[in-house]
Structure formats: C-alpha cells, structure tokens
Amino acid sequence: MNHLKPAFLVRFSVEHPWFVITAAALITLLAIIPMTQLKVESDVESLLPRYSIEQSKKQELEYMAEYDRLAILVKGEKLFTLEGLSRFSELVSLLDSELEAVEVIDPFSMVTLEKTGSRLRGVMMSSTGTAPVTAEDLTLFLQKLNNDPFSRGLITSKDGKALAAYFLVPKGRPYLEEDTVIRSITNDFADTLDITVTGSIPFSAETERYLTKDALRLMAFVVVTILLSYYLGFRSRRAMILPVVLVITGTAWSLGFMALMGWKLSMVSIVSPPLVLTLGSSYSIHILSEYYRIPMVGNNKRKQIIEAVTGVSGTIVMASITTITGLLSLLLATMPQTRQFALSTSVGVAATALLSLSLFPAFLSLQRPIAETKINKVNSDILSRGLKIAAPFLVR
Missing domain, CATH: 1.20.1640.10 (Multidrug efflux transporter AcrB transmembrane domain)
Structure with a gap:
C-alpha cells in the first residue's frame, strides 16, 4: 500500500x-x-422514468411533466344556493386567473348531454358557464347536476354534498410561491366555504x-x-x-x-x-x-x-x-x-x-x-x- x-x-x-x-x-x-x-x-413527477417504456406511455409522461394539477373540493351549508355557488364560481375564477391555468373543469362549464326531440346534444351544466343567477337557473343547474351520470364522483361527491374543480397549470413557477397564492385565495373564502385543496402543487410544495x-x-x-x-x-x-x-x-x-x-x-x-x-x-x-x-x-x-x-x-x-x-x-x-x-x-x-x-x-x-x-x-x-x-x- x-x-x-x-x-x-x-x-x-x-x-x-x-x-x-x-x-x-x-x-x-x-x-x-x-x-x-x-x-x-x-x-415528485420528475422521478418518473422516461426510458424503456412504450412510446404512447412515454408521450403521456412527457405531457404530464409539462403541467401540474390542482383539485379543490368545496362543502358548505349554503353551497347549493345562489350565494354559495356564486362564491364558488368566484373562487374558481380567481384560481384560474392567478395560476394561469390552461384548462379548468368545474361544475358550471362541464358539458352534459341533453335530449332534444330524438337527438342528444351537448350543453353546459349552467347555461352561462358560470354560477346560476336566477332561481330558475339554479333549479335547472341542480337538475342537470343530479341527472348526469358522469358528474357524480367527478365534480360532485358521491353523497352530492360537495363540489369539485380541477385545474391544469403549466410548470415553471416555484411551488412554494404557488402554494402561498392558493392558500391566500382559499383563506378569503373560508368564512362561507369549507375548502380542501389537493394535487401536485400543494404536494410538491x-x-x-x-x-x-x-x-x-x-x-x-x-x-x-x-x-x-x-x-x-x-x-x-x-x-x-x-x-x-x-x-x-x-x-x-x-x-x-x-x-x-x-x-x-x-x-x-x-x-x-x-x-x-x-x-x-x-x-x-x-x-x-x-x-x-x-x-x-x-x-x-x-x-x-x-x-x-x-x-x-x-x-x-x-x-x-x-x-x-x-x-x-x-x-x-x-x-x-x-x-x-x-x-x-x-x-x-x-x-x-x-x-x-x-x-x-x-x-x-x-x-x-x-x-x-x-x-x-x-x-x-x-x-x-x-x-x-x-x-x-x-x-x-
């Protein structure tokens, strides 16, 4: 030696x-x-493998690597009222604007099928794509929400007492910064809505x-x-x-x-x-x-x-x-x-x-x-x- x-x-x-x-x-x-x-x-998605997988799965992973996902679940005693749904719509709009989401799925803009004569046509849950404004709009919205077989478990909870919204957000912004923005916005609505946040953004933060x-x-x-x-x-x-x-x-x-x-x-x-x-x-x-x-x-x-x-x-x-x-x-x-x-x-x-x-x-x-x-x-x-x-x- x-x-x-x-x-x-x-x-x-x-x-x-x-x-x-x-x-x-x-x-x-x-x-x-x-x-x-x-x-x-x-x-954590950066740890996903990019090699030795099928091309279709590889493309899917590469797509996933470009975007983060955020989901919010909202409950409240007055959620299914004009005021409650208006607050929820405002919350979704603010998050969409602040996070610069490329795609949003919410109960108001989600498409459902409606029978017209002998044909089926796609219509939004809310005729305006936002929260109902009148009592008539509210009744029609709740009717579509309850009758749609795909909404349950996706934009509404299985017991029908909560609503959800999903955001697809481009990556690049620091996670702690995004999480701070999300917490700040949701805290402003905590007085009337019970909000739960999940997804890759809060998890990564x-x-x-x-x-x-x-x-x-x-x-x-x-x-x-x-x-x-x-x-x-x-x-x-x-x-x-x-x-x-x-x-x-x-x-x-x-x-x-x-x-x-x-x-x-x-x-x-x-x-x-x-x-x-x-x-x-x-x-x-x-x-x-x-x-x-x-x-x-x-x-x-x-x-x-x-x-x-x-x-x-x-x-x-x-x-x-x-x-x-x-x-x-x-x-x-x-x-x-x-x-x-x-x-x-x-x-x-x-x-x-x-x-x-x-x-x-x-x-x-x-x-x-x-x-x-x-x-x-x-x-x-x-x-x-x-x-x-x-x-x-x-x-x-």
Whole structure:
C-alpha cells in the first residue's frame, strides 16, 4: 500500500500550512457562491422514468411533466344556493386567473348531454358557464347536476354534498410561491366555504418544505454526533473542531459541484450532504488515532505529524477509492437523480479525503504539541481500555 501514500502532499502541507489553508479557503469560497443558488427539486413527477417504456406511455409522461394539477373540493351549508355557488364560481375564477391555468373543469362549464326531440346534444351544466343567477337557473343547474351520470364522483361527491374543480397549470413557477397564492385565495373564502385543496402543487410544495427541514436537521444531527464522538474519543477541543471544519468544507465543495452542474437537491440527493459528513469524518479518526499515539515535542513536532499522517494515508486513500467506486456504480441507474447523487457524493468523499491529507496536517502543524499527560489520559480511559481488551478477540 506504500504506492498509495501521498507523502509529498502531507509533507508540503505541514511545511507550508498557510498556503494550504488559503488555497482551501479560496476553493471553498468559490464553491459557496454557486451553492447559495442551489434549489430543491420537489416535483415528485420528475422521478418518473422516461426510458424503456412504450412510446404512447412515454408521450403521456412527457405531457404530464409539462403541467401540474390542482383539485379543490368545496362543502358548505349554503353551497347549493345562489350565494354559495356564486362564491364558488368566484373562487374558481380567481384560481384560474392567478395560476394561469390552461384548462379548468368545474361544475358550471362541464358539458352534459341533453335530449332534444330524438337527438342528444351537448350543453353546459349552467347555461352561462358560470354560477346560476336566477332561481330558475339554479333549479335547472341542480337538475342537470343530479341527472348526469358522469358528474357524480367527478365534480360532485358521491353523497352530492360537495363540489369539485380541477385545474391544469403549466410548470415553471416555484411551488412554494404557488402554494402561498392558493392558500391566500382559499383563506378569503373560508368564512362561507369549507375548502380542501389537493394535487401536485400543494404536494410538491409540502415536499419542498420537508426536504429543506430534513436536510438541515440531518446535517445538524450529524455534526452534533461527530462533535460528541470525537470529544469522547480524544478529550480535546482540537479533536472536535478540526474534523468538523474538514467535513463541512468537503460538503461545501460537494454542494458547489452540484450547483455548478445545474442540478437540484432532490428526494434522492438530499441525503448526500449528511452522507459526506459521515463518511468524511472517518478519515480524521485514522489521523487522530495515530497523532495521539505518538508523544510530540517542539523539536520533532512536524516530523511526527508527517509520519503520523503518512502512516495512515494509504488507508485513507484506499477507503476513499472503494467508497467512490461503490457510489459510481450508481451511474448505471436509470433515474438521473440517482446518478447526480452518485457523482456529487463521490466529489464530496474525494474532497474530504484530499482535505484530510492536506488541510488537516496543515492545521495540526500550527497547533501546540499535545501534552504527554493528555495522551496518556486518552490512551488509558475506559474507552481505550475496553478496545484493548476486545481487540485480540476481534482480530482472530
């Protein structure tokens, strides 16, 4: 494994720490700039396959991918009155206008069949295509609504106590923005109508909210876990802070790469940042374990750091190669989001491995040598004693 040890990189980092730190900071800054523009892909329909399906189904999926759907169900004690239907019609009109829907299906404009002599002709449920204005129009509308066999379960509920409307909306507008508009409009009618909203727009908006929350929670949980683990293992502030700085930097490079490629955080790639944090932190464990094993004094500090990091560098390189190889096997997946996850996580793992062999020793070279008493304390605590007892049984 000696040929995998980047001794020159480690030595250069220890001898020129400020150059390495400055270079890493500049690259991180360049990664953060596009990272701030990274968006969340909450459209679940983007996960639908586009390959290896029949042409007719493929065309249908492509059509579906161009539009979002919104459905509203309205109930109310006075819904089937002139005033209630007028409010419902106003609600439909406002949503149609604000969402710029390309198609709307509602109880007023829906076409039904009417017998004229010996012929059937298509007519709208409401003669004007909007809410009835007179009592006579209301009676005729309700009669058509009750007699039409296709309306039940489509624009009216099965019990006949609710009405529904459907909107086909072009994609492109942010889901959270559309959801805010929908909530604002429906809230204005909540005093007289009981409104339920469903469809791809509210679903995708809610997905985006949860993805954003979950990403932050996952990353916070991972960082706290790393901090506690390193403190319990090495009883040192530098052992807590330096690995976290390392993996956060690698994660920033990974997210910056995603942004530069024009990708979005999807329900698949949302786990990439916490995964990079977790995988990258393991490389620091190898270095710190070796670093704490050797007592260091002022005269031989740099030499001992180089020996400690170089000694485990082969393990770090091999571990990162095997991890990246496993991730890149996902490039064979059909879903583009899976391939994006594989590449972005691979970049993050490679970045943390590189930083652990360059930035980490650069930081260590600027630190004061660890007191021998602290090394003895770490090597003799309950965790170390337990591992020493278990080690002979584990290696057999």
